[in-house]
């Protein structure tokens with residue numbers, strides 16, 4: 001097979017990085033619709049899965065669950081980072097995201113009947129997810145598929161798979177936040193069946209659809225304004241600690257796919273272990289909790305010292321980071337369990353607007369030498 005044929009076979013994307021590529025902008029427009037209706041997607045996902053989740057709860061009620069592994073690629077991998085702690089707290093078991101190729105090739109050695117493996121794929125056709133889930137089932141693990149595509153290989157191969165009521169015509173936004181909600185609802189159902197207290201998680205899930213929509217509406221214009229300001233940026237970094245790594249990583253994925261510029265995300269602390277930021281580099285700090293506040297403040301200070309540009313996402317009422325950062329977005333009070341979902345929304349919006357604003361300047365992907 002020629003290299004040209006192999007490129008066609010390997011490439012997953014139908015769009016290109018060329019300025020104004022119509023296929024990319026068709027999907028950018030769909031992304032806007034999907035990111036602005038995330039509350040509806042989350043609400044219907046939760047409502048429609050009550051029964052299948054109760055069945056899973058009944059299956060697992062008497063079974064020891066030592067470990068829950070969440071397997072996926074891209075956003076479907078990142079989603080696990082945003083919910084692992086909330087799931088661990090309610091289940092009392094280790095919960096970990098695992099990149100699907102790595103899981104299928106290196107992660108099966110200690111999978112057993114006391115492990116639950118959840119395979120996430122929005123399209124339902126990402127092969128490493130299906131391969132890993134099949135092999136885990138053979139080793140005795142309890143397996144669950146999650147997808148928003150009915151009739152997809154994942155949902156057909158695993159008949160008990162849960163359906164995420166979201167679309168992904170653009171790049172993932174609502175398919176990821178609804179997947180996170182469903183992962184939390186899975187933990188809620190299993191913990192409840194095991195007689196554990198789930199009241200805090202139940203309240204958090206009930207509130208999140210409206211909270212997400214309110215933030216999307218409130219941040220549409222601020223995200224556009226910031227994207228105008230940063231339209232010529234060729235690299236954007238994003239950092240968050242713990243579960244806030246997820247919004248950072250989702251944001252980086254949007255910038256790489258929609259804008260399309262260079263971007264990378266890392267756990268907050270890692271900023272301080274290299275000379276990470278250079279003069280002029282923008283960095284988003286996702287600092288929605290007290291655990292990360294102090295280190296995020298130090299990061300904002302360092303950003304100022306190296307003449308970077310710091311955009312901070314912090315809770316309403318925060319003043320210290322606000323004083324140091326170049327731009328601060330204050331997010332309304334939200335439960336710890338669902339905060340990573342809420343903090344993802346303004347960053348989705350920034351990714352969308354960055355694509356539009358870059359296009360208005362006739363810019364596609366950055367290219368060495370201009």
Ligand SMILES: N[C@@H]1[C@@H](O)[C@H](O)[C@@H](COP(=O)(O)O)O[C@@H]1O
Nearest residue numbers: 012073074075076121122123126
């Ligand atoms: N470019 C897309 C990503 O946006 C997506 O997050 C990932 C996982 O997709 P899925 O969730 O369908 O398995 O793969 C694709 O290549």
